Amino acid sequence: MVSDSDLRILLIGNPNSIHLRRWATFLVQHGVYVWVHSENTPINKVDGVTYSVVTRGYWRITRLIYAWAAIRRLVLVNNIKVIDIQYVGISYLLTFWLKDIVLVSSCWGSDVHTDPNRSFIRRLILKHGLLKSDLILASGPYLARLIARYGPKAQLITYSIGVNPDIFIDKNQRRAIDLVFPRLMRKIYNAKRFIEAIAILSDKNIRPSVLVSTASPDPLYLQEVKELITKKNLWNVQLVEEVTQQNLAEIYNKTRYIVSIPDDDSIGLSVIEAALCGCYPIIPRTEVYEWSFGEQIQYIDDRALTAPGLAMEIEAFLNMDLHIPHGLDQKLFAIHGENENFERKLAAIESIL
Numbered sequence: 001m002v003s004d005s006d007l008r009i010l011l012i013g014n015p016n017s018i019h020l021r022r023w024a025t026f027l028v029q030h031g032v033y034v035w036v037h038s039e040n041t042p043i044n045k046v047d048g049v050t051y052s053v054v055t056r057g058y059w060r061i062t063r064l065i066y067a068w069a070a071i072r073r074l075v076l077v078n079n080i081k082v083i084d085i086q087y088v089g090i091s092y093l094l095t096f097w098l099k100d101i102v103l104v105s106s107c108w109g110s111d112v113h114t115d116p117n118r119s120f121i122r123r124l125i126l127k128h129g130l131l132k133s134d135l136i137l138a139s140g141p142y143l144a145r146l147i148a149r150y151g152p153k154a155q156l157i158t159y160s161i162g163v164n165p166d167i168f169i170d171k172n173q174r175r176a177i178d179l180v181f182p183r184l185m186r187k188i189y190n191a192k193r194f195i196e197a198i199a200i201l202s203d204k205n206i207r208p209s210v211l212v213s214t215a216s217p218d219p220l221y222l223q224e225v226k227e228l229i230t231k232k233n234l235w236n237v238q239l240v241e242e243v244t245q246q247n248l249a250e251i252y253n254k255t256r257y258i259v260s261i262p263d264d265d266s267i268g269l270s271v272i273e274a275a276l277c278g279c280y281p282i283i284p285r286t287e288v289y290e291w292s293f294g295e296q297i298q299y300i301d302d303r304a305l306t307a308p309g310l311a312m313e314i315e316a317f318l319n320m321d322l323h324i325p326h327g328l329d330q331k332l333f334a335i336h337g338e339n340e341n342f343e344r345k346l347a348a349i350e351s352i353l
Contacts, residue, residue, distance in 0.1 A: 010075065022161075035051070102352050131152055135157070139159065139161055159344055159345060162338030179209070198236075202233075255279045283297075
């Protein structure tokens with residue numbers, strides 16, 4: 001394990017992503033010199049991390065050229081030996097023509113199984129980047145299989161982004177809230193379908209207490225969700241503006257069920273965190289969720305693909321008193337423990353140098 005080392009890593013990704021922030025914090029705590037490059041301005045900086053933000057250029061190609069020049073300068077001036085791309089794809093273009101660099105691809109999910117379907121160019125860039133990589137990290141076995149189709153020669157490791165065991169624990173509190181929807185306000189997570197299902201229940205005079213996260217990289221979609229809540233007069237739905245790990249852990253400990261119905265998912269970390277706090281998941285049976293929960297929970301069926309079907313499923317769960325099975329928390333930590341997964345990732349990087 002690296003400690004007080006001369007290892008220098010440049011992370012390319014959104015500096016406000018909780019996953020990137022936790023990985024950067026871990027690296028700094030283990031004596032690694034860390035830089036973060038992005039076109040997003042960091043809101044809360046991680047102590048010990050140097051940030052590079054490039055927002056110049058009206059056109060995307062112009063911004064990429066400016067960003068590539070900034071990254072090249074960072075690498076040469078600071079003798080950076082490792083570049084870790086968080087959420088792969090177009091960012092591979094920023095590493096072209098850089099020599100003597102260990103390229104790490106940290107794949108999260110939609111960057112591999114959704115974005116490449118948007119265009120042939122994106123698929124070509126993804127394939128080239130994976131083939132060029134020295135180490136590839138897939139957040140789950142399903143994602144690892146998708147990556148393997150591209151035929152990369154690099155070491156491919158299946159790992160979890162990690163759960164903080166000091167924050168997400170079951171405090172055995174009274175669960176006064178019925179449902180929480182903590183996923184990001186993006187179309188793939190189907191918040192509107194969830195709100196429509198709650199409206200259907202409301203029409204049947206079933207009004208569970210509901211919390212919905214407003215964390216969003218898509219402000220237009222968030223506005224549509226807010227307008228739908230207002231239009232349906234859902235006074236029982238409360239929006240959560242402050243979305244931090246500590247705040248979410250408190251919410252999970254007070255809530256009976258978490259609802260997660262994404263079109264695709266890599267790990268579903270929020271579902272795992274909620275389950276560790278004793279909040280039972282209302283989720284479909286997918287390979288991603290089965291990796292974590294196996295046959296130890298009750299899944300919803302395919303009728304939840306529509307709002308009326310989801311409403312029926314939620315109503316059925318509300319009429320039951322389900323609890324997280326004994327011992328499931330130990331299994332979840334064994335798979336998703338933060339330090340264990342970060343240590344594996346760091347050791348894999350060090351072994352290549």
